[in-house]
Amino acid sequence: YPRAHHASRVFLNGRDIDEQYDYIIVGGGTAGLTVADRLTEDGKTTVLVVEYGQLSNSDSIRTVAGGFNGMSDRTLLYDIQSVPQTNLRNRTIAVLAGKVVGGSSAVNAMMTVRSAADDYTRWGSFFGEDSHWTWEGLLPYFKRALNFVPPDAAVAESANISYDASYWGDTSGVYAGWPSFQYPGTAAQMEAFKGIPGVPFSKDSGSGEPGVYWFPTFMDPSIVERSYARTGHHDRAANRTNYHLVTGSKVTRVVLEGTTATGVIFVPVESDSSAKNGTQETVVRAKKEVIVSAGGIHSPQVLQLSGIGPRKLLSSAGIETVVDLPGVGQNFQDHPMLQAAFMYRNFTIHPTPEDAFLDRDFASWVDTVWAENRTGPRSIAVGNAAAWLPFSVISERAANLSATLAAQNHTLALPPDTDPTVAAGYRAQMLSYARALNSPGTAFYNLVLSGGRSSGALVNLHPLSRGTVNIDPSDPYGAEPLVDYRALTNPLDTAVMADFFRFTRRYYLDNPRTSAWRATELAPGADTQTDEDFAAYLAETLSPSEFHPSGTCAMLPRELGGVVDEELRVYGVQGLRVVDASVFPTLPGGNTCQPTYAVAEKAADLIRYGPPEKREKRQGKLPYKRTKESGLLHWVTSAWA
Numbered sequence: 001y002p003r004a005h006h007a008s009r010v011f012l013n014g015r016d017i018d019e020q021y022d023y024i025i026v027g028g029g030t031a032g033l034t035v036a037d038r039l040t041e042d043g044k045t046t047v048l049v050v051e052y053g054q055l056s057n058s059d060s061i062r063t064v065a066g067g068f069n070g071m072s073d074r075t076l077l078y079d080i081q082s083v084p085q086t087n088l089r090n091r092t093i094a095v096l097a098g099k100v101v102g103g104s105s106a107v108n109a110m111m112t113v114r115s116a117a118d119d120y121t122r123w124g125s126f127f128g129e130d131s132h133w134t135w136e137g138l139l140p141y142f143k144r145a146l147n148f149v150p151p152d153a154a155v156a157e158s159a160n161i162s163y164d165a166s167y168w169g170d171t172s173g174v175y176a177g178w179p180s181f182q183y184p185g186t187a188a189q190m191e192a193f194k195g196i197p198g199v200p201f202s203k204d205s206g207s208g209e210p211g212v213y214w215f216p217t218f219m220d221p222s223i224v225e226r227s228y229a230r231t232g233h234h235d236r237a238a239n240r241t242n243y244h245l246v247t248g249s250k251v252t253r254v255v256l257e258g259t260t261a262t263g264v265i266f267v268p269v270e271s272d273s274s275a276k277n278g279t280q281e282t283v284v285r286a287k288k289e290v291i292v293s294a295g296g297i298h299s300p301q302v303l304q305l306s307g308i309g310p311r312k313l314l315s316s317a318g319i320e321t322v323v324d325l326p327g328v329g330q331n332f333q334d335h336p337m338l339q340a341a342f343m344y345r346n347f348t349i350h351p352t353p354e355d356a357f358l359d360r361d362f363a364s365w366v367d368t369v370w371a372e373n374r375t376g377p378r379s380i381a382v383g384n385a386a387a388w389l390p391f392s393v394i395s396e397r398a399a400n401l402s403a404t405l406a407a408q409n410h411t412l413a414l415p416p417d418t419d420p421t422v423a424a425g426y427r428a429q430m431l432s433y434a435r436a437l438n439s440p441g442t443a444f445y446n447l448v449l450s451g452g453r454s455s456g457a458l459v460n461l462h463p464l465s466r467g468t469v470n471i472d473p474s475d476p477y478g479a480e481p482l483v484d485y486r487a488l489t490n491p492l493d494t495a496v497m498a499d500f501f502r503f504t505r506r507y508y509l510d511n512p513r514t515s516a517w518r519a520t521e522l523a524p525g526a527d528t529q530t531d532e533d534f535a536a537y538l539a540e541t542l543s544p545s546e547f548h549p550s551g552t553c554a555m556l557p558r559e560l561g562g563v564v565d566e567e568l569r570v571y572g573v574q575g576l577r578v579v580d581a582s583v584f585p586t587l588p589g590g591n592t593c594q595p596t597y598a599v600a601e602k603a604a605d606l607i608r609y610g611p612p613e614k615r616e617k618r619q620g621k622l623p624y625k626r627t628k629e630s631g632l633l634h635w636v637t638s639a640w641a
């Protein structure tokens with residue numbers, strides 16, 4: 001192998017890279033670039049990132065306005081369709097994931113959300129009381145992950161934006177910023193939740209409390225452009241001689257000597273099909289570790305192609321099993337999006353987002369202020385306000401559904417041949433959710449507020465159904481994995497979401513604070529009333545994805561179907577970790593990018609310094625506070641024991 005040209009650290013093919021690095025990272029996405037940046041900060045540790053996509057300066061990535069530009073450019077996304085969804089009238093779903101340096105952080109809608117504290121304490125609860133995966137254990141990494149720039153004081157005052165900077169940090173290269181304009185109707189729509197008794201409000205989206213709150217945007221407010229893993233981490237690391245990135249390169253497998261990971265094999269993207277017979281393969285060695293950060297869809301694929309996964313699946317694809325790890329590719333989760341549409345007939349608070357199209361004077365002002373100084377409504381992505389509410393707040397039958405979930409035969413919701421360890425992990429999750437359904441600490445319901453006449457997205461934050469992401473046995477190396485959401489396979493998902501519709505109706509149609517705006521229901525429509533009606537409507541309209549693929553290399557005990565341990569090391573393999581959204585054992589109750597950054601920041605410390613316990617011994621103190629918050633730990637551990 002020729003030596004690398006150290007003047008340039010981004011390589012277009014495998015010929016120019018070094019023979020070996022301390023660490024090799026598979027995937028230059030959200031988590032991969034974060035870890036690479038942190039590991040190379042010392043100027044000595046050598047890291048190679050191998051990324052399928054290219055470095056792109058596309059306007060689609062940089063543009064903030066509306067939030068959807070990145071995902072509208074299909075060249076930046078993988079081309080994957082799910083398998084037909086049996087419970088959704090055999091519809092197939094577009095599986096969106098970023099295929100570019102920066103990964104999904106380059107194409108996402110820039111909603112910067114942290115979720116509830118209980119979501120993270122739940123992760124540690126599967127390991128027992130002493131786990132460092134708690135809210136307190138992650139909070140320092142949430143702070144390290146993002147650089148919070150408060151909203152302009154005048155905008156904050158006029159729009160009534162509340163925030164508390166003490167929940168945030170200001171050192172990262174990835175920014176959490178705010179638009180320079182807010183539609184005045186947004187604050188009024190937030191206030192309108194006061195018309196429904198019991199709805200909580202939170203001062204800051206980083207506090208870990210469910211409620212109605214404001215949240216920032218992944219945007220560098222000084223240039224009003226997307227801020228993401230490429231700008232915040234790759235660009236920082238790119239002038240270090242110990243950081244290399246090779247683009248347009250697909251890792252086909254991790255090299256295992258016995259059960260030790262010693263490197264990776266990758267091929268140029270154009271020649272996927274040649275991977276099998278070895279042409280154009282590049283082999284590169286890792287002196288210390290291989291870190292798989294290929295995301296919720298592709299990390300399980302890389303492990304399975306390397307012989308790490310469910311034995312039956314691997315042999316059906318002709319792959320020799322090195323470690324029989326039944327959880328790889330199972331436990332697949334994403335946030336379902338519901339189709340609910342309400343329209344105010346008399347929304348009197350102007351301007352609205354609709355005015356930017358319908359009112360000529362306002363539209364021309366929008367153009368002018370943007371052209372003059374990049375301010376105004378075009379600095380808004382999808383908006384900055386939403387309700388994130390506990391089920392016990394929105395439903396009268398929370399206690400009832402909680403008891404039903406606890407008593408369920410959980411295995412019935414899984415594929416018939418599910419490994420007993422994976423089934424045990426699912427049961428532990430369902431018991432945790434049974435408690436959460438009837439507690440104030442976990443948000444299940446999410447309604448994004450538009451500030452205008454029409455309603456925003458309605459999302460299920462904790463679906464109970466679990467899917468699979470498996471290599472395609474007919475063409476394991478060439479084809480994309482088979483993605484099966486297995487939507488609505490737990491029947492309680494339908495009941496929970498029926499109550500989401502009912503509550504949304506209550507907010508728009510039966511609320512003293514919204515009555516003057518005279519909402520009308522466009523969908524599902526007044527005829528949809530019973531659980532059965534809603535079930536039929538969901539089958540027709542539900543999208544099982546908010547593009548948050550998670551859980552497929554779950555951090556869980558091995559006896560609960562786990563793939564990685566609390567240090568994110570793959571069970572049964574030495575020198576191999578997974579660091580990305582695939583390790584989330586359960587979904588956070590909010591958008592997944594901020595949690596991915598925090599997990600990657602924590603992983604970088606685990607890799608550099610070992611687990612907190614070891615650091616505690618060295619430093620005489622813990623970097624986090626231990627609590628037995630809300631009894632969750634005790635309850636979950638005793639419930640599955």
Ligand SMILES: Cc1cc2nc3c(=O)[nH]c(=O)nc-3n(C[C@H](O)[C@H](O)[C@H](O)COP(=O)(O)OP(=O)(O)OC[C@H]3O[C@@H](n4cnc5c(N)ncnc54)[C@H](O)[C@@H]3O)c2cc1C
Nearest residue numbers: 027029030031052103104108109110111251295581591593
């Ligand atoms: C359209 C869309 C909208 C979203 N909106 C939001 C939002 O508004 N807010 C929010 O918080 N979250 C949002 N998300 C989710 C969030 O962006 C992701 O959860 C997060 O970025 C995932 O990070 P990751 O590191 O797990 O994976 P990614 O960032 O996807 O990184 C994986 C990387 O690995 C590369 N890769 C894959 N396979 C291989 C291989 N074999 N060899 C080499 N490289 C490989 C990929 O090309 C990619 O760059 C959205 C996601 C999408 C797709």
